[in-house]
Structures are given as structure tokens and as C-alpha cells.
Amino acid sequence: MAAVRDVTPHFRRITFDAPTLFDEHPIEPAAWVRLWAPDPDRPGREHQRGYTLVDPDPDRRQVTLEFLLHEPAGPASAWARRAGVGDTVSVTRWASTHFAAPDPAPEGYLLIGDAASLPGINAILAAVPDTTPVELLLEQFHEGDREIPITPHPACAVTWLPSGGDPATLARAIGERDWSNWYAWVTGETATTKQVRARLKELGFPKPDVHGRAYWTRGKAMGVDRERPAEPERPVDGERPAEPERPADGERPDEPERRVHDERPDEQGRLEELERPEERGPSRKPGSGRWRSRAGARLLAPLRTRLLAAGLLQAVISLLQLAPYVLLAELCRRLLAGEGGLAELGVLALILMGAGTALAGLLVVAMHVLDARFGHQVRTQVVNKLSRLPLGWFSARSSGRIKQAVQDDAADLHYLVTHAVLDVVAALVTPLAVLAYLFSVSGWLAATLLVPLLVFFVLTARMVQSSTAQLARFTEWEARVGSEAIAYLDGLAVVRAYDSGPAGGFRATLAERARFLDAWQRPLSSRKTLVELVARPLTSLVLIIVAGGLMLACGLLTAVDLLPFLLLGVTFGSQLLAAAYGMGSVREAQAAAQRIGLLLDEPELAEPDRPRSLAGDRHTVRFENVGFGYDGRPSVLEGIDLELAPGTVTALVGPSGAGKSTLAALLARFHDPAEGRITLDGVDLADLPLAELYRKVGFVFQDVSLVQGSVHDNIALARPGASREEVERAARAAGIHDRITRLPEGYDTHARLSGGEAQRVTIARALLADPSVLVLDEATAFADPESEHQVQRALSHLVAGRTVLVIAHRLHTIAGADAIVVLDGGRVVQRGTHPQLLAVPGLYRELWLAAQPSEVST
CATH class of the missing domain: 1.20.1560.10 (ABC transporter type 1, transmembrane domain)
Known part of the structure; x- marks a missing residue:
């Protein structure tokens, strides 16, 4: 034992020298050990229980355990109360599990316990993403329990509830709401845990989504003991004692005879795979959601x-x-x-x-x-x-x-x-x-x-x-x-x-x-x-x-x-x-x-309940206070207000990660905005049938996609019923017809094309579709210097008369755009024409000046 520190009068941290503990598997979050505490009343007997490993230090070969000092005290609590520097205790990591954040992530975490549970709860809080909500309910037994440090988490709401000797205190604190796809971890005294589990069952929690365990009431000796080994073992050395029984892992709280815990739980926090949350609302009844943990069932x-x-x-x-x-x-x-x-x-x-x-x-x-x-x-x-x-x-x-x-x-x-x-x-x-x-x-x-x-x-x-x-x-x-x-x-x-x-x-x-x-x-x-x-x-x-x-x-x-x-x-x-x-x-x-x-x-791209249609072939696109983020992460786009006029080219520029491709993908409805909306002539994209949407909006992205088939089939993807003459007309406009005719079987050839050639095939595909609105995301990315001119000529045919949103890292390719919008950090920071933006200090001028040497040399 290297050090002893009392956090509160009832909560003690003991740091151990553990020279061989780190020789086994790496110590991961909420990993635990089996500790054999000597029986204070029966010399030569030891009792087993589990403790979470806190603050492992592989360089110094030290680890900390945290003990709740109960009165009356069980064997482990009694040993921790009188332990001093230099004392030893036997432990083993046999069958120890750990916490791993589930994939897909749950909607949130409901953590329930008391001061004895905090080592395990702290390990879980440290591993939970900052954007995931956490509800933490803790039962307070001692006056100083609230002084015990809790791992900071920006989305964690902590609620302390005075015990009052009522085992249903925590159960009653779990509110009536839709908990679909939340992860529940409960560890408390046996009677408390039994009440909480019953409450969670009422709220619709499936068994796979409820983890943790009960432990004995304070002062209770453990159910598994052994004769003390003849030779003393090193403190927390990871050596395995003779045939210890595995601690009760997820056992029911109504089976106390099988419990192996002392005055607090074995806070290993074993977690199984949880499911990504679905949309839930306050109007849904408790337990009415579709739990993703039951997807396989x-x-x-x-x-x-x-x-x-x-x-x-x-x-x-x-x-x-x-x-x-x-x-x-x-x-x-x-x-x-x-x-x-x-x-x-x-x-x-x-x-x-x-x-x-x-x-x-x-x-x-x-x-x-x-x-x-x-x-x-x-x-x-x-x-x-x-x-x-x-x-x-x-x-x-x-x-x-x-x-x-x-x-x-x-x-x-x-x-x-x-x-x-x-x-x-x-x-x-x-x-x-x-x-x-x-x-x-x-x-x-x-x-x-x-x-x-x-x-x-x-x-x-x-x-x-x-x-x-x-x-x-x-x-x-x-x-x-x-x-x-x-x-x-x-x-x-x-x-x-x-x-x-x-x-x-x-x-x-x-x-x-x-x-x-x-x-x-x-x-x-x-x-x-x-x-x-x-x-x-x-x-x-x-x-x-x-x-x-x-x-x-x-x-x-x-x-x-x-x-x-x-x-x-x-x-x-x-x-x-x-x-x-x-x-x-x-x-x-x-x-x-x-x-x-x-x-x-998985949520589908919903078809509108009342579909609407658009007349004509010239449309105005508006982004109205659009915000978006991936899988609950911090927003990639915030407060985007933008108008694309018919027959104009609007260019998006900005540093890497600014949100340019995400904004373009939203217009192509790869995703729906989390906030705001995108409209065509005032009609929300979500109100357009998908078939009509993709007739109105076409896209050519930097990731070129060709299917297994002939060149004709690849171009005709946009209009499967198109005639050979229509396909050839689109190929000529895209500047790829001559290359196709030199192939062994012409348009019927199954051939691998170069990056620039494949790019022109996708442009021909877009020309054949004849969309009113066009999204171009770095359309010359795969073009070499010789073919870039041909791709640009093809693009000039493609954009004529359409509402165009274009993204380009090569700024000279969009210098003639009707409008240039500069994004940074998911927000619009500048907008104007090329001369206007160059005339004022700002991000666009910095990007332009930084790009000139490389673009000139190119």
C-alpha cells in the first residue's frame, strides 16, 4: 500500500503498488479486481468482493481503489478502515470485464446508485461522449456523500436523493417518460436494486438494456470466503488466488444466497452492445418506443x-x-x-x-x-x-x-x-x-x-x-x-x-x-x-x-x-x-x-404525406436557417441562409472541414436538415416525391461512381428509357463521345475509364437527366491537366440556364461565378463576387493568395 487518503469521513481512497498487475491485459475503463478481505471475527478466513480500478498508472505501477466505510462495517470496509501504508491485500483480475461505449450509441444513459457505485459510475462518465445526455440518480446515506468527486460531463444531470431508509426512493425518482433506447446501469443495495429493476420494467426497459447488480446491505459479510493462503501475497499484484468463485455478474437481486459482494457493489459496469436511439417525443407513452436492443429478436x-x-x-x-x-x-x-x-x-x-x-x-x-x-x-x-x-x-x-x-x-x-x-x-x-x-x-x-x-x-x-x-x-x-x-x-x-x-x-x-x-x-x-x-x-x-x-x-x-x-x-x-x-x-x-x-x-428518407409538384424548369433554391450535425455530434452547419437564383452559378469555398460538401449534400437530400429547411420555389424538399426531386436536382460529386455495365448503361442511369441517340447527344456535350467510339465495342463496351473520363461520363449522365438544379462538388477532382479543359467545357454545357451550386478547392475555376459564398466553421462568413471579395480583407482573399503559387505552377 503506497498511500491512504480520506475524501470524506466515509469514503477512503487507497493507492497500491501493483508491480505485476499491468502485466496482464491493459486496464480499460471500469475494469475491476477481486479483493480478498480478511474476516475480522474469524482469523484465517478471507472474503471476496469486487472493486473498480481507479486512476491506473502503468508507468509507476500503481492503482487506486475506493472504499465506502460503512457502519456497521463488513469485512472489506473494516479492513480498509484500519489499513495503513505498507499493508498488503490479495487480488485477482480473473474474468474482469470493462466498460466500452456501445455501438451504435444509446439515446442516453440512466445511471443509478449511491456513493458505493461512484467509482464505476465515474469510469462510465469518462467514456460517454460529451453530447450524450446522462441522468444520474444517487441515493445519499451519509452527510458527506455529495463531497465525493463526480467525473465532469457537460450533459450529465446529477440528482441526490436522501435515503430515509426507504428502498423505493430511487425507483420513485425515475420519471414517467419515453426512455426508448436509453442505457440503464443500476447498482445499489439489494432491496433498492430490486425496486429499481421493477420500475425499469414498468417503463419498458428490455433486459438487455438494464445492466449492473445489487449488493449486500451494509455490514453484511460476503457469501464466498476461503482459507487465507499460508504465504502472504503482494499488494494488488494480480496473482490469482486458489480457485476463487466469480462474483455475481448481473444476478437477480432476489437471489441473495448467491451474492458474493460485501458492503458495496462490484462496479465493473459490464455493458453489452446497445442500439442507436430512435426519435422519441414527450407524447409517447413510457415503454411505447421501438427498442433497438430488440432488433434481432x-x-x-x-x-x-x-x-x-x-x-x-x-x-x-x-x-x-x-x-x-x-x-x-x-x-x-x-x-x-x-x-x-x-x-x-x-x-x-x-x-x-x-x-x-x-x-x-x-x-x-x-x-x-x-x-x-x-x-x-x-x-x-x-x-x-x-x-x-x-x-x-x-x-x-x-x-x-x-x-x-x-x-x-x-x-x-x-x-x-x-x-x-x-x-x-x-x-x-x-x-x-x-x-x-x-x-x-x-x-x-x-x-x-x-x-x-x-x-x-x-x-x-x-x-x-x-x-x-x-x-x-x-x-x-x-x-x-x-x-x-x-x-x-x-x-x-x-x-x-x-x-x-x-x-x-x-x-x-x-x-x-x-x-x-x-x-x-x-x-x-x-x-x-x-x-x-x-x-x-x-x-x-x-x-x-x-x-x-x-x-x-x-x-x-x-x-x-x-x-x-x-x-x-x-x-x-x-x-x-x-x-x-x-x-x-x-x-x-x-x-x-x-x-x-x-x-x-434505420430511419428512411420519408416520402411526403401530401406530395407537391413544381411547374416549369427554372427554380429558386433557398436555405432558411439550416443547421445539421452527424449522429448527434456538434453541428457541422449552423444558421445557413442562402438563395440560389435561376440561371446563376453560386460557388462555395472555405477551408477543409468548413461544411461545404455537407451543405451540397443537403441540397441533394442525402440528409434532411436538423434545423430550418431547404425549398425549391417555396416548396420544402421533404414535400417533393423522391422521383420528382431527383428529376429536378442533379449532382456531380468528386467521388465518381460507375456501375458494372456498358458505357451506354452508365450514361442512361439517369433515364433508363433513353434512346441511343439521346445518350450520344449527352456524351458529345460532355466531350466523351470520341473516346467512347474508340473503345472496342463503342457504347456497348464494359471498360475501365480513367478518372477524367469517368468524370465526363457522370457529366453526360447529368446532361441526359436535364435537371433544373445542379450540384457540383469538386467536379474536376480526378481530372489531369490535359483533361481538365475538356471537363470544364463539358461543365459549361451542363450549367447553362440552370440553378447551380458548385464547390471547388481550385479557386481559379470559380472566379467567374455569379456569387461566391465563403464558409468557415459551418457558418457563412463572406459572400459576394470574386472582385468584391478580393477588394476587402477576409478569408477569401487569404485563400486566394495562398493558392496562387500552386495554381500558377499547375
């Missing part, structure tokens, strides 16, 4: 009845498939005993075997048919959903993520729908039926078969506990590698010429992923090997031979009774092993179902 809901029926049928089939082995064992027993009725048993065994095999085959076929239909339905829903999402949704996601949604996630549902239920039911029914029969033959020998089963379940549970904290990171790694792999392959022709860059970055990602997998799986390798050995039929066979031989020698078993064990006692280990490994596929399928469900819940 909603997707699979149509299958629930059929999967239940399949599970019941599989239970019957498992018994039918087991029955011939039982009959065979009985036949052997009768044969050795000289009894009759052998033929009847043999025929019945064959009938049951045939029936079980036929039913199993039919069930598997039926499940594959169900999976095929459901998979087709899911893919259809996903593709239809993608067609209705805002275009900005795609620009914020890589092609790898979209491929995962359309193809990979739907494919991952196969095991869950087709095999998971059948495997789990068979793995449970068969061993139970076998054990029931074997116990009827010999209870003593059947009891020995429980030994490998217990070892199997204990080892499997420990591996699951050790892997819980890594599963979310594994999913993140898989998504990251998939996205980077697609990006790498798309640019393979370029990156192969270099030893670094994107290729080197992808190799580094693969190497980092390999290190993560090695650090995760290497410690589990010995347990996996032991699990496989325990589950092997040979292990059960050896156990039966040894134990059965001893019982035969002692007269506890006859040779006839040993036969059923030799035939049946070795049959279920492989099923348990297959089911255990299948759980990984189940988790992946559940995660895939959740991702698909979240995609289907």
Missing part, C-alpha cells in the same frame, strides 16, 4: 413458433434414435441371461431406427427449406430497405459494411435457423435420457459418468467467462478486416507498386488482428484441449472400464449390467462437444440478426 420473431415446434420434434427424434441402442443393450442382457423375446426386440429396434432416421432427415430438409425462405425474405427486406435509405447513409459506410449487411449477415443466420435448435435439443435430451436409463441399471456406475460432464461444463463456463470481454472486440476486428480487405483489393493495381501505403496498412491490420487472437486464444488452448479430452468417447469408456471393473470386483455390479454402459455410456460426449463449439456460431448468428434488425430499423 424482432427479426427472428416470425420463426419462434416454428423453431419451438422443431425443438419438440427433435426431442422426440432424439429419443427414437436412442431407443435402438437401449433395445440392443436389453437384447444383449437377455441373451446373456438366457431369456427369450430376442426377435421382437430386434425387430422393434430396426423399426425405431428407421423411424428415427426418416424423421431426422425430413426435419433437416424442412429446416433447410425454412432457412431458404427466411433467408430470401431477409435479403429482400434488406435490399428494399437499402433502396429507401438516405444517400448519406451510404457515404458514411464502407462497401464492406454494406456487403456484410446484404450477403454475409444473411448467410450467418443459416446455422441459427437450420441447426442450432436441433443441436442444442439433441445435446440435452440424449445425455439426460441415457443417464436416466443407466441410473435405472446401476446408480453407482452412472454417477461416475457425471464426473466428466461436470468437468466439461465447468471448463466450458470458465472459457466463456474468460472470453466475454473479448467477443465484442473480435466482432469489431472482423468488420474492420473485411472493410479494409475490400478497399485493398479495389486499389490492388496501385498499391502493389509500393511497399507501404494502403498495402502496408492492411498488412499491419492483419498482424495486429493476429496478435489480438493470439493473446486471446493462447491462454485458452490448454482448457480447450482438456475439454476435448474429457468429451471424447474413449475417456468415458476408460472411466466405465475402470469404475465398472472395481464394482464388479466388489460385487456391486454384474457383468450383464455393465453392457448398457459400454454401449451407451460413450455416446453423448461428442454431442456435447459439437454443441459447445456450435455456440460460437450461434453467437455470430445472433450478432448478424441484430445487425440486420438494426439496419431494418
